[in-house]
Amino acid sequence: xxxxxxxxxPPITLSHHPSKPLSPTLLLRRRHHQLCFRPSPDLSSAxxxxxxxIVEEEEDVGAGEEETLPAGLRRDLxxxxxxxxxxxxxxxxxxxxxxxxxxxEAGVRALRVLVKLCxxxxxxxxxxxxxxxxxxxxxxxxxDFLMNLLERGMNDELDNFLxxxxxxxxxxxxxxxxxxxxxxxxxxxxxxxxxxxxxxIVAVSYSGKY
Ligand SMILES: CC(C)=CCC/C(C)=C/CC/C(C)=C/COP(=O)(O)OP(=O)(O)O
Numbered sequence: 001x002x003x004x005x006x007x008x009x010p011p012i013t014l015s016h017h018p019s020k021p022l023s024p025t026l027l028l029r030r031r032h033h034q035l036c037f038r039p040s041p042d043l044s045s046a047x048x049x050x051x052x053x054i055v056e057e058e059e060d061v062g063a064g065e066e067e068t069l070p071a072g073l074r075r076d077l078x079x080x081x082x083x084x085x086x087x088x089x090x091x092x093x094x095x096x097x098x099x100x101x102x103x104x105e106a107g108v109r110a111l112r113v114l115v116k117l118c119x120x121x122x123x124x125x126x127x128x129x130x131x132x133x134x135x136x137x138x139x140x141x142x143x144d145f146l147m148n149l150l151e152r153g154m155n156d157e158l159d160n161f162l163x164x165x166x167x168x169x170x171x172x173x174x175x176x177x178x179x180x181x182x183x184x185x186x187x188x189x190x191x192x193x194x195x196x197x198x199x200x201i202v203a204v205s206y207s208g209k210y
Pocket of ligand 1: 111
């Protein structure tokens with residue numbers, strides 16, 4: 001089982017965009033598997049560029065072929081592996097007087113944009129920390145909502161993963177997930193296992209122990 005290291009150094013947190021709940025903490029795995037933390041201007045501009053693309057989310061952000069990087073980003077400084085902690089969804093919704101569910105749905109939309117950007121910018125691996133072991137202790141209605149969102153996401157996106165050459169894998173204690181979701185994840189892992197593009201690792205029911 002893969003494990004995602006947890007870091008104690010100050011995380012780089014993207015400032016909230018006024019309309020999108022993407023506040024990921026980025027953990028960068030540089031080439032040659034050396035872990036490092038780069039609060040560099042290059043990273044800032046990567047974040048700024050990502051945010052400006054998220055603003056244009058409603059426009060088509062096609063995955064397409066790997067492309068020339070936007071101004072300010074340098075190919076030799078791009079990480080191989082980006083990991084995102086997908087929190088802040090409820091806070092984002094609360095700040096706008098919306099129910100938590102709207103925050104989670106917006107989080108999923110932001111995730112779609114992030115996946116497309118990783119494909120376009122040549123990131124090899126994207127890990128998203130989507131549901132922690134502690135999240136099981138949230139109110140049942142909220143857990144059910146998230147499980148439903150996960151199930152819909154896996155169903156809706158599989159064709160896209162196949163078309164875009166994205167390989168899906170998951171980490172975490174999947175035995176706690178409802179059976180249909182376990183089945184969907186296993187199926188997606190199996191059907192995409194030979195894909196050679198972006199590897200999308202979804203950490204669900206994950207605690208750092210798995
Ligand atoms: C499993 C699934 C459907 C993944 C899709 C992506 C997504 C929206 C993940 C967020 C899940 C989550 C419980 C985040 C925790 O912070 P929070 O945003 O609930 O709370 P906070 O605002 O208090 O940090």
